[in-house]
Amino acid sequence: MSQRLIDYVAQGFGTLCGFLDIHADEQPEKTALAHNDRSLTYAELNDRVNRFAAALQGDGLKPRDTVSICGLNGIDYVIGFLGTLRAGMTVAPLAPSSTPEALIGMLKDSAAKVLLVDQKSLDGMAPLLSEVDVRILKMEEAGSDSVTSFLAPEGTRPTPVEIDPDQPFNIIYSSGTTGTPKGIVQSHKMRWSHTRPTDPPGFGPDAVSLLSTPLYSNTTLVAFIPTLSGGGTVVLMEKFNTEKYLQLAEKWRVTHTMLVPVQYQRLMDFDGFDDFDLSSFEMKFCTSAPFNAALKRDILKRWPGGLVEYYGMTEGGGSCGLEAHLYPDKLHTVGKPLPGHDIRIIDEDGKELPAGETGEIVGASPAIMNGYHNKPDKTKETEWYSPEGQRFIRTGDVGRYDEDGFITLMDRKKDMIISGGFNIYPSDIEHLLRAHEAVADVAVVGVSSRQWGETPVAFVVRKPGAKATADTIKSWANDQLGKTQRLADLVLSDELPRSAIGKVLKRDLRDQYGEAQA
Template identity: 55%
Template sequence: MASYAPAATIAEFGTLPGRVHEHAVSRPDATALIDADSAVTYQALDRRIDRAVAALQRDGFSPGDVVAICAANSIDYVVAMLAALRAGGSFAPLAPSSTAEALGLMLDNSGATFAFVDAYGRNAQEALAARSAIRPVGINDDGPYTPIDDWLADTNTTPEPVEPDPDTIFNIIYSSGTTGAPKGIVHTNRLRWPQIAGGVVKLYDESSVTLVSTPLYSNTTLVSFMPALAAGGTLVLMPKFDAGRFLALAEQHHVTHAMLVPVQYRRLLDHPDFDHTDLSSFQIKCCTSSPFGADVKAEVLERWPGGLLEFYGMTEGGGSCMLVAHEHPDKLHTVGQPMPGHELRIIDEDGIEIERSRVGEIVGHSGFIMRGYHGDAERTRATEWYEPDTGARFIRTGDIGYFDEDGFLNIVGRAKETIISGGFNIFPSDIEAVLREHEALADVAVFGVDSAQWGETPVAFVTLAPGADIDAETIQAWANARLGKFQRLSDTRVVDAVPRNAIGKVSRKDLRRIYSENA
């Protein structure tokens, strides 16, 4: 079983491509990556990265430059990512589901000089058409760009070595938020190294087999992908999540580790093949990214072999918590305790620190804090909170919560999602928790809409469990009988699916748009 304390010692600084090279030398025939089409050993992966580095250098890439990637998970996605780092640059992973307009804003903000695109990144093609300064490369053969196999340098070419700089940019990750211009979150090489080396939580080793089913453009994926690869294990890459395919791959490859988001857990548990799939090889499952219901955690512990870890934190960094769910079954309603070296505090609406047991906004400090939002000092400053006495820099999470008497963090809701109705603060998560108790409901989302009488009023979108036969009015009456006076729903809609992004976060912007269009 994994250890949950910092490793005893790690090298002061290293790189992920450097770790791959070390395994290529010491364990050349060990399988590094498996995707939908092929598999590659550490030696072959290391050589392909070198060929990509040489091609980048041949075409004018310089240390400090940025490679954009808009594609599904694949071996060559990883090659593009690690080649950018080995060449002394950074990478900007872009969500293929983004609009062409949003992708154009990300490309402009990142300053990318190269872009790697596959068939999933069709919207990027429109954005790239208006940006001739960016060199596009095709990750597959069915697009308009030079395929990566034709673009790579000759197999005998050796790239120019580049000395890694701890303080240069490792990645620019664009926020999964659904409002406003995308925010490019900057992490440096120095910041990423403890995560890569397993200096925070040691989960992986050379025997690990990790199934990667969330997209590589997400920090959710990277925080598990990087240490798993650095440890020398095998990683199985899914281009797109499918519950049945996940179960088949897990059994086929004797998977030991996986990072999943809550909606994936629910879909897997509900799949008809779940209880007939051999999952006994699992050592640890992890979860992060969005609220993870205590009932689902309990079901995972009961039905799925191996331990369960929940991580709470932000891509921006700051303070993170970890819940070792299999060791604390009485704390499944929380997100755990602060991780070693992480400090979290509670502040009020005026930015004044209050007692940890009181409800307020959560702010966090640790060695892992973003440099800032790329090219956006104003929005960077808006997410910071400074400790008055020491000047220590904390990141504002935007989450509302409190610590219980045992030091476990309870999340009440999002500050921006708080519904103010009749002067009372209403947290959608409280109403959602009640709705989830109804056996006929598979998924729920609560949000606020304008109300002439109350200022705002709560509305629910729900999806039905398979075979359920119930109408919205009955669901609403059932919920309102259990809710407080000011929490009661003013409208409930049964929908085919609650709109979520690729890593399972509810898109409340889309909820409000859909609701207004069908009012």
């Protein structure tokens, strides 16, 4: 690492674009970004980022204004993302799998002035775009309204902007179909904690990271950011495909990757997996969903390089890391708190519990959200303060420390479903189903799925005399749900099992469904 880079890291705070400047000066011909048949060197990427930032400023946007991006991974996506940050503005990446109504709601909530969008997402939103005042820039397209045509002339640099560590870096929206999903605001100070090229995972100039999860996901950003800050190469896939992933890994001699458990499962199940040369891998990462011990064991046996599982939330707070290759007897855990992360276990009354006892997991660290955008009450609900007055984020997960300081997850306190690495909230789907004229009562649970990890199944009690079939109600709901939220099955029931105080016993429903499928 150069002295300039060492000094930049040592100053205590900087920006991702600050690293980009350094790498563009010190290794201008190094490939920074590759996607399909396109690639950019650090000099080329830095120039385009500067030109995008200058164009935003020339269009009248000011620091802290919001630019939104909706589409699949690609080079234009990265130019827009980094260019927005360079101009001192906030990025609001949106999931293209969301419903058009939800996307418009997120654009309104973020007050986005510009929207970078791919053609498919634009077509979906088109009937509702009149509801928002936003400039449209098409990604991976030609023409007067494209990202490429928007760029300022070659060599243009933007007016320098001083970045406040606490100002928003991005707003990442949770999933949802009813109302507006919660926007998780993360600061430049939080993201600075992800830009440490000296970390043991080895995101230095020799790193080649293959990323197939979407850039609107925190999962991807925690690998994307340190790869670029360390001066490595990012290879993007717009969408995960098992065989293509393996081909790219072999072609680019990939050293690092971030995948969710369902992707690991598909790769390990692929017939030709062992025929590919993956000897270049140094470290693999996993997060976003439960990662079973048997799958970890198979990866360690058959895939070269280390394996690290991260446990945490997009909201931040405390995170854990399990270096599976170093602790093969701890594969049932999510590891220990990361350096600088304080994770505690509390009871229902908010009192801290000693090691060995089970309760809700709360965490604090430099990687913590500012709060939920425009939702101070929701922010307050997710906070817990220690007796010393330190702010923690509640995870909603239940777990305990073992005698060696590793955390075991026992269950999710909330009923969130994680499908293909994406969070699905049953209450959103239940709210929608209750709007159907035939539905009297409903509960949605996550059931095990080899393809997705988990998938949502609805249990519906019809109103007296209603004739709608399970398939009819399911199709009606799936037509309105986001792609990742669609129901795998809908079961008609005479009644839902409930506790003595009227709470639906969702575990009973999961067990009932599992027995019926056996």
